[in-house]
Amino acid sequence: MKTKNTSRQDTEGSALLAALLVVMTVGALSATAIQMQVSSLRQQETANDRKRAFYLAEAGLSEALLSLRDGGLGQVGTKAMPAGFGEGYVFTSAVEDAYGNFIVHSTGIAPRARHRLGLSIERQVLSPGSLGFFGDEALTVGGGTQLSYVDSVRADEKLDRESLAGAVVGLVIPGATPTEEYNGTVYPENVGPRFGGNGTIDVENVGSGAYTNLQADVVRGPAAVLDIQLGATVSGATAAQAEAVVMPKLNWPAFALLGSVNLTTGISEALTTTENHYPNVTVSGGAVLRIVGPFRASMDTLTIATGATLEIDSSAGPVELHVSDSVNFAGGSSVTNVTLDAGGLHLLVHGDDSVAPAVQLRMTGTFHGVLYAPLAAVALPRGLAWTGSAVARTLDIPRDSTLIFDSAVISEVAAQIFYIPISWNLLAAPKDIANPMAYNPEATYAGLGITAATPAIAWQPVEQVIKYEGHDEKEYVYRGVTGGIDVDLVATTLETINAIDPRFIDEAEPDGVFVQR
Amino acid sequence: MPTPPDLTRRALCAALALLGPVAVAEPARPCVAQFAPAIVALEGVEELLRSDLDRSALSRALSALGEAALPELFRAFSERAPDLTAGDRGALAGALRSHSRERVLALLADQVEASPQRRSSALELLTEWSTPSEVELLFDLAGTAERPDARVLEHFERAVAGLHAERSEAWLALSRATLRAPLLVQDRALRAVRPTRAPHTAKFLDALLNGPDLLAQGALRAIGDLWASDPHLIQDDHLARVAERLERPSVPQCGAALVALGQAQDTTAAARMIELLESDTPSLTRDALWALRASTQMQIDATPALWRHWHKSSLAWWEQRSKTALEDLESGEPARIEPALREIAAQRLQRRELALRVSRVLEQAPVRVAVLCCATLSQLRCSIAIPSLLMSIEDPVSQVRAAACATLQSLTGLDLGPDAPARDWRDALSAADLH
Numbered sequence: 001m002k003t004k005n006t007s008r009q010d011t012e013g014s015a016l017l018a019a020l021l022v023v024m025t026v027g028a029l030s031a032t033a034i035q036m037q038v039s040s041l042r043q044q045e046t047a048n049d050r051k052r053a054f055y056l057a058e059a060g061l062s063e064a065l066l067s068l069r070d071g072g073l074g075q076v077g078t079k080a081m082p083a084g085f086g087e088g089y090v091f092t093s094a095v096e097d098a099y100g101n102f103i104v105h106s107t108g109i110a111p112r113a114r115h116r117l118g119l120s121i122e123r124q125v126l127s128p129g130s131l132g133f134f135g136d137e138a139l140t141v142g143g144g145t146q147l148s149y150v151d152s153v154r155a156d157e158k159l160d161r162e163s164l165a166g167a168v169v170g171l172v173i174p175g176a177t178p179t180e181e182y183n184g185t186v187y188p189e190n191v192g193p194r195f196g197g198n199g200t201i202d203v204e205n206v207g208s209g210a211y212t213n214l215q216a217d218v219v220r221g222p223a224a225v226l227d228i229q230l231g232a233t234v235s236g237a238t239a240a241q242a243e244a245v246v247m248p249k250l251n252w253p254a255f256a257l258l259g260s261v262n263l264t265t266g267i268s269e270a271l272t273t274t275e276n277h278y279p280n281v282t283v284s285g286g287a288v289l290r291i292v293g294p295f296r297a298s299m300d301t302l303t304i305a306t307g308a309t310l311e312i313d314s315s316a317g318p319v320e321l322h323v324s325d326s327v328n329f330a331g332g333s334s335v336t337n338v339t340l341d342a343g344g345l346h347l348l349v350h351g352d353d354s355v356a357p358a359v360q361l362r363m364t365g366t367f368h369g370v371l372y373a374p375l376a377a378v379a380l381p382r383g384l385a386w387t388g389s390a391v392a393r394t395l396d397i398p399r400d401s402t403l404i405f406d407s408a409v410i411s412e413v414a415a416q417i418f419y420i421p422i423s424w425n426l427l428a429a430p431k432d433i434a435n436p437m438a439y440n441p442e443a444t445y446a447g448l449g450i451t452a453a454t455p456a457i458a459w460q461p462v463e464q465v466i467k468y469e470g471h472d473e474k475e476y477v478y479r480g481v482t483g484g485i486d487v488d489l490v491a492t493t494l495e496t497i498n499a500i501d502p503r504f505i506d507e508a509e510p511d512g513v514f515v516q517r
Numbered sequence: 518m519p520t521p522p523d524l525t526r527r528a529l530c531a532a533l534a535l536l537g538p539v540a541v542a543e544p545a546r547p548c549v550a551q552f553a554p555a556i557v558a559l560e561g562v563e564e565l566l567r568s569d570l571d572r573s574a575l576s577r578a579l580s581a582l583g584e585a586a587l588p589e590l591f592r593a594f595s596e597r598a599p600d601l602t603a604g605d606r607g608a609l610a611g612a613l614r615s616h617s618r619e620r621v622l623a624l625l626a627d628q629v630e631a632s633p634q635r636r637s638s639a640l641e642l643l644t645e646w647s648t649p650s651e652v653e654l655l656f657d658l659a660g661t662a663e664r665p666d667a668r669v670l671e672h673f674e675r676a677v678a679g680l681h682a683e684r685s686e687a688w689l690a691l692s693r694a695t696l697r698a699p700l701l702v703q704d705r706a707l708r709a710v711r712p713t714r715a716p717h718t719a720k721f722l723d724a725l726l727n728g729p730d731l732l733a734q735g736a737l738r739a740i741g742d743l744w745a746s747d748p749h750l751i752q753d754d755h756l757a758r759v760a761e762r763l764e765r766p767s768v769p770q771c772g773a774a775l776v777a778l779g780q781a782q783d784t785t786a787a788a789r790m791i792e793l794l795e796s797d798t799p800s801l802t803r804d805a806l807w808a809l810r811a812s813t814q815m816q817i818d819a820t821p822a823l824w825r826h827w828h829k830s831s832l833a834w835w836e837q838r839s840k841t842a843l844e845d846l847e848s849g850e851p852a853r854i855e856p857a858l859r860e861i862a863a864q865r866l867q868r869r870e871l872a873l874r875v876s877r878v879l880e881q882a883p884v885r886v887a888v889l890c891c892a893t894l895s896q897l898r899c900s901i902a903i904p905s906l907l908m909s910i911e912d913p914v915s916q917v918r919a920a921a922c923a924t925l926q927s928l929t930g931l932d933l934g935p936d937a938p939a940r941d942w943r944d945a946l947s948a949a950d951l952h
Contacts, residue, residue, distance in 0.1 A: 192799070205704060206664070217800055230704030230735040235769060237800035238738075239776050239807035242816075 046112045052088055053115035056108025060090035061119045061424065063455040064104045068094070068121065068419045074104050075460035075480040077453070079433070082109060082441050084452025089441045091458075093486050095476040100125075102419070103476070105486060107429060109441060114434050116427040124418040126248045128346065128372035128391055129409025132194035132216065135395030136247055136374065139197040142399035143232075144207015147214040149193035150387075151407040193236070193405035196220040197395075198244045205231035207400035216405065221245050247374045247391065248416035250350050253322055255298050263287035263308070271295065283308040283333075291319050293344060298322040304363065306332040312369070313337075314344025320413050325351045327373075329381075331362040337369060342388035343408035345369030352393075353377055359392070370409045430488050460484060467495040562589050566597070572604040579612035587616060587624050595638035613642055622654065629657045633666035640672035644679040649690035656694040659702045670705050677709035688717045692724035696732070703732050711739045719743060719750045726758055734773050737762060741777030748869065748901040751781050760786035768798055775804040779811035782899055784866050787812065791824045813865040814898045831866035846878055851886050854878065858889045862896040872897045876905035884914050891920035895927045903928065903946065910939040 063083075064074040074094030077083035082091035089109040094102050102121040107114060133139070133147065141147075193216035195201075201224055205212055212229075217236030220226060221244035228234055255277040263269055265286040272292045278299045283289045285307030291297075294317025302323050304310050310329075312319050314337065327349055329335060337344055345368065351358040352375035359371070359378045371378065371390045378392035380401060387404040397403065433439045445452055452458075466478040466485055469492040478485045482498065565578055579590060593601075594609040601609070613621060621642070628639040636658045643655060659665060659673040677691075695706045703725075710721055722743065725736035740759060744751050762774035763786055775793070778786055790812075793805035806819045817823050838860065845857035861871050872894055879890035879902075887909065894902040902924070909921035919935060926932050931945050 206701065217803070226738075228735070228738065230707060230731055231700045233731075233769065235800065236772075237803035237807075238772055239779065239804045239811075242810070 049088075049110035049113035050115065052086065052110040053108040053113040054117075056085055056088045056090045056110065057106045057115045057117040058108070059085055059455065060092045060106030060108060061104060061117055063090075064092040064094055064106060065119070065121060065419060065421060067459050068102060068123075072459045073462065073479050074102055074121075075484060076106075076455050077458040078460065078481055078484045079107075079486075080444070080483075081458075082107075082452060083455040083458035084445075085455050087111075089452060090455060093478075093480070093484060095478045095485075095489065096123075097477075098475050101422070105427065107433060109433075109439075111442070112436060114429040114436075114439075116429040116433075117424055118427045119424040120422040122420045122422050124420055125412055125415045126246060126418065127410050127412065127415040128248050128250075128348070129343070129370040129389040129411070130194075131219065131245070131247065131391045132196070132389050132405050133395060133397065133403055134195065134219070134245070134247075134389075134391040135197040135199070135201075135378075136245075136391075136393050137197065137199040138394040139195065139199075139201045139397075140395070141195065141201075141203045141212065141214065141232075141397045142207060142401060143204035143212055143229075144210050144400040145204075145212050145214070145397055145403065146210065146401070147193065147195060147216050147403040147405065149215055149405050192217060192407075194219045196224065196245065198224050199394075200224070201226045203228040203232045203234065204399070205229035209400065219245055248372075248414070250322075250348055250372070250374065250414065252324070252350060253296065253298055255296070261289070263289055271297070283310060291321075293317040293319040296320040296322075298324065300325045301328070302326075303328045304330060304333040304335065306330045308333050310335045311338065312345045313339065314341050315339050318344050318346065318411070318413055320346045320348065322348045322350060326356060326358050326360070328360045329363040330360075331364070333363045334365045335363055335367055335369075336365065337367075340368050340387070341408055342368045342370070342404075342406035343411050343413075345388075346413045347371045348414050349373035349376055351376065368406075370413075372414065430486075463498070465495075465497040466490075466493060468493045562586065562593050566593065566601065566605055566609075572608050575605065576608040576611040576615075579608060580615040582612075584616055584620055587613065587620065591624055591628075591635075591638070591642075594642070595635045598634075598638065610642060622651065625658070626654055629654075633660075633669050636660065637666065637668040637672045640669065640676045643676050646676065646679070647687055649686050652687055652690040652694055656698055656702065659698065659705075661699060663699050663701070665699065665701055670701060673702065674705040674709045677706050678712075680710070680713065685717065685720070688721050689724075692721050695721075695725060696728045700731060703728070704735065707732075707735050707739060711742065714743060714747050714750065716750065719752065719755060723755050723758060726762070730767050730770055733762070734767075734769050737770065737773035737777050741773070741780040744777065745780035748781070748899075749904075751783070751869070751901075756781060756783050756785060760789070763789045763793065768801060772800055772804040775801070775808040779808035782812050782814075782869055782901075784812045784868065787824075787828050787866065791821055791828060794819055794821045794824065813868070815865055827865070831864065834864060835866060843874060846874060851883060854882070854886050855889055858886075858893045862893040864897075868897045868899045869901050872899035872902045876902045879905050879909060884916055887912070887914075887917045888920040891917070891924040895924040898928060900928055907939050907942055910937075910942060 060076055060083075063076045067076060068074045075092060077089070077091035079091055082089035087110065090106060092104055092106040094104045096102055100123045102123060104119045104121060105116060106119070107116045133141075195214060195216050196219035198221035201218065201220060203212060203214065203226075212232035214233065215235045218226060218234060218238045220240050222240050222242060223244070224240060226238060228238075253275070255275045258276040258278055260280040261269070261271070261278050261282070262280070263283045265284055268288040268290060270290040270292055272295065274295045274297065276297055278297060280301045280303070281289070281299050282301075282303045282305070284305045288309045288311055289304075290311045290313060293312070293314040297320075299321065300323070302321065303326075308330075310333070312335070327347065347369060349358055349372065358376035359373050361379065361381045363381055364384060366385045366387065368387045370388050371392070373392045375393055377394040377396075378390065379396040380386060380390060380398060382398040383400070385402040385404070387406055389405060389409045428434075441452065460481045462479045463482045464478070464480065464484075468476055468478065468485075468490045470476050470489055471491045473491070475494065476489070562579065562582070565575060579586070582590070590609055590613050594606065594613060598606065613624075625639040625643055628635045631639075640655070640658050643651070643658070646652065646655060655673065655676055659669060665673075680687075680691075691706070691710070695703050698706065707725070710718055719740070722736045722740045726733050728736070737759065740755070756778070759774050759777050759781075760783075762770050765771055765774075771793070775790065778790070787809065790805045790809050793801050794809070796802050796805065802819065809824060810816060813827075815827070817827065842857045842860045845853040846861065848854065858875065861875060864871055875890050875893050875897065879887055879894070882890055891906070891909065894906065906921045906925050906928070909917055910925070912918050912921065922933075922935055922937070925942060929946065929949065931942075931949060933941055933945055
């Protein structure tokens with residue numbers, strides 16, 4: 001019995017120990033499981049945040065693209081004050097390369113993750129003048145017409161424009177080839193001498209003297225029917241484009257209303273006050289209306305009577321005339337351009353021919369400029385030497401015309417600008433941003449007691465322009481808020497223009513707002 | 518007061534006019550012809566033209582005057598053209614043409630040295646020509662002046678357009694005469710022939726390639742249009758001759774050849790086209806890129822290295838795989854045809870030939886293979902397959918009809934709906950100038 005009792009005493013507490021061990025094991029297992037669960041949860045949250053940051057960065061790219069298309073800079077928020085979006089933040093920075101393309105970096109910020117994406121955006125400028133001599137629905141080139149080319153923009157081919165006055169036949173620059181780049185802007189197509197349309201293009205072969213000679217490319221849509229009569233020479237490419245040729249959309253400017261201008265015989269008057277609307281501008285025989293650029297105006301009608309003169313002086317800047325209803329240059333009238341600069345006059349006719357012909361041209365002498373009448377039927381005057389470009393719904397070029405396409409017509413005046421995304425890529429977020437402990441916009445906003453602006457109202461103004469060389473040894477331009485530039489991108493700063501810089505002020509509007517390009 | 522000749526003339530004409538159709542009926546003709554010289558001498562033609570006869574009666578009355586009146590009829594037809602109504606001119610023309618063709622041609626040949634007005638009228642009458650000598654006469658009447666009269670050119674073009682010759686000698690004569698003609702006459706000949714789509718047209722245009730630079734340019738443009746509208750007129754020897762133009766120093770001729778080859782969707786000259794991508798002449802670069810894209814239906818940019826890579830790999834396929842793939846395609850065994858079709862669909866070199874081979878299989882294939890053939894043709898994007906697809910549109914099996922319809926839509930850009938019959942497709946294709 002004793003033994004039995006002793007044995008019992010020996011085993012007393014063993015069950016407790018076992019139970020304790022079991023409890024401890026279960027506890028340890030539970031703790032591990034909980035820890036694993038928490039860890040898994042954290043990992044899941046981090047993964048979600050990574051995705052969130054990625055999507056935020058994508059949203060930033062979209063907002064930056066929208067900003068550029070709306071005339072902004074592609075800068076949404078800043079590193080210090082990012083825009084709030086969803087359950088995170090986003091900011092973008094945009095720089096422009098030497099070709100006018102934009103490179104946008106967008107950083108998405110979620111609580112536990114940051115993501116940065118890059119997007120290259122091509123800036124395409126569709127200039128009314130770039131279409132050359134163009135009839136959207138129909139173009140007829142009369143026999144004997146001579147179309148040549150001058151590139152007065154390029155410094156190495158600067159011409160004495162005096163030589164362009166009058167009927168200059170065969171003014172073809174040897175070796176002159178179309179260039180892609182003008183004033184740092186890439187245009188959607190190679191810009192050179194060109195004529196064409198999207199409908200019928202008829203090139204007659206012979207006029208009263210010479211055979212037709214068009215030193216130009218044909219620009220035509222896929223449905224265009226090109227008929228070149230034998231004997232007519234077209235020196236350039238004739239293949240059709242894959243898509244119809246796009247004509248830039250005209251926007252009617254909202255200018256302050258002034259009275260009509262009616263000049264009678266013997267009176268000369270100069271218009272210099274820019275950005276006004278004149279309902280009717282009429283110049284009677286013997287009178288001279290002088291318009292001094294830079295000048296922009298809109299009008300309902302523009303009438304230059306027989307013996308009257310419209311004189312354009314674009315030596316200080318271009319003249320841009322928007323006409324809603326009709327342009328009538330009577331026989332014996334003249335339109336002179338004292339600078340002989342084809343880019344100095346843009347005559348933009350918004351009207352169509354539904355009530356009366358929107359464009360009637362019977363003036364004499366020479367014309368230097370761009371005529372853009374996308375809804376009107378236009379017949380160029382007979383015997384007039386035309387330097388620049390003429391674009392219309394239908395364009396009729398009379399026999400024996402002398403046309404000179406001047407690259408000076410390629411400009412951003414009345415141009416339609418497209419921002420086309422080219423490619424995007426994943427980028428590593430800089431270390432100072434990648435670490436949530438070091439960079440926490442939420443804490444910043446909480447400390448300031450404000451909420452972050454939404455992306456749509458976080459577009460940034462220009463306070464500073466910095467030209468710099470990147471690590472790829474290419475030049476870039478930053479436009480945005482002071483201190484907003486991503487210093488990691490900059491190898492060498494070439495030039496900095498601040499808001500208080502006099503050059504900056506020169507470019508400013510009267511109210512001090514910097515004019516965005 | 519009327520003079521005796523007036524009275525005679527009026528009397529004769531009145532008699533003719535009064536009797537009208539009866540007077541010029543066959544039994545009466547010898548009788549009328551007997552009086553014809555007198556009538557003509559008495560300005561009877563003028564009198565008849567002033568009469569109230571309707572067109573057919575006038576025509577018969579004038580015809581009844583016989584061959585003796587031919588010169589006078591032609592004089593009236595030519596010189597009184599501005600004063601006459603269209604009906605009267607038509608009656609004169611009818612009367613002139615009612616005589617033997619030899620006599621009329623002799624009359625017209627007499628006009629070769631005449632005034633532009635007479636030559637123009639002669640050309641107006643010279644219709645439905647068909648022999649080499651008539652071709653020569655056409656060009657003789659057009660003249661050799663560098664700047665022919667506008668009316669002469671206009672009627673010359675119409676006369677050439679009135680071609681009714683099926684015999685190749687006439688076309689050969691037309692080519693030879695065109696090559697010798699002044700530039701503006703060449704232009705009109707080319708313009709007149711261009712709308713016709715016949716094997717002879719292609720031969721005529723082909724012959725013109727041997728002409729001077731400007732003529733060759735025009736011929737190349739016309740050839741391109743012809744091939745684009747009817748790929749069945751494309752022949753390998755013509756393609757080769759057009760491709761030869763890519764070596765010519767004339768930039769416009771080279772450009773026109775590129776456009777023509779692109780319109781033919783032909784890639785046999787792809788290597789040269791790729792070389793031209795690096796041309797110093799920007800217009801040639803642009804035309805070459807367009808031609809390559811049109812021929813291959815690939816939207817690669819103007820980087821020559823990329824095109825070379827494609828060309829090299831495509832040539833390798835043709836050298837190493839094409840024989841087997843084409844044998845499988847034509848084996849008649851669906852198990853071999855299906856993989857062959859998948860392989861062929863990926864090819865872009867010599868699409869036209871591949872599309873033609875697939876089209877032939879389509880015409881006799883079982884349902885599943887026929888559907889796959891349509892899908893392959895859609896990927897090959899070559900309009901030479903259109904006739905076979907039009908046949909498949911009438912297939913009794915709905916899946917084949919649907920596949921053929923979808924392929925036609927993708928090739929032509931036309932959407933006539935899923936149940937449009939072949940007749941509607943033919944009309945729509947004809948309207949869109951796709952044959």
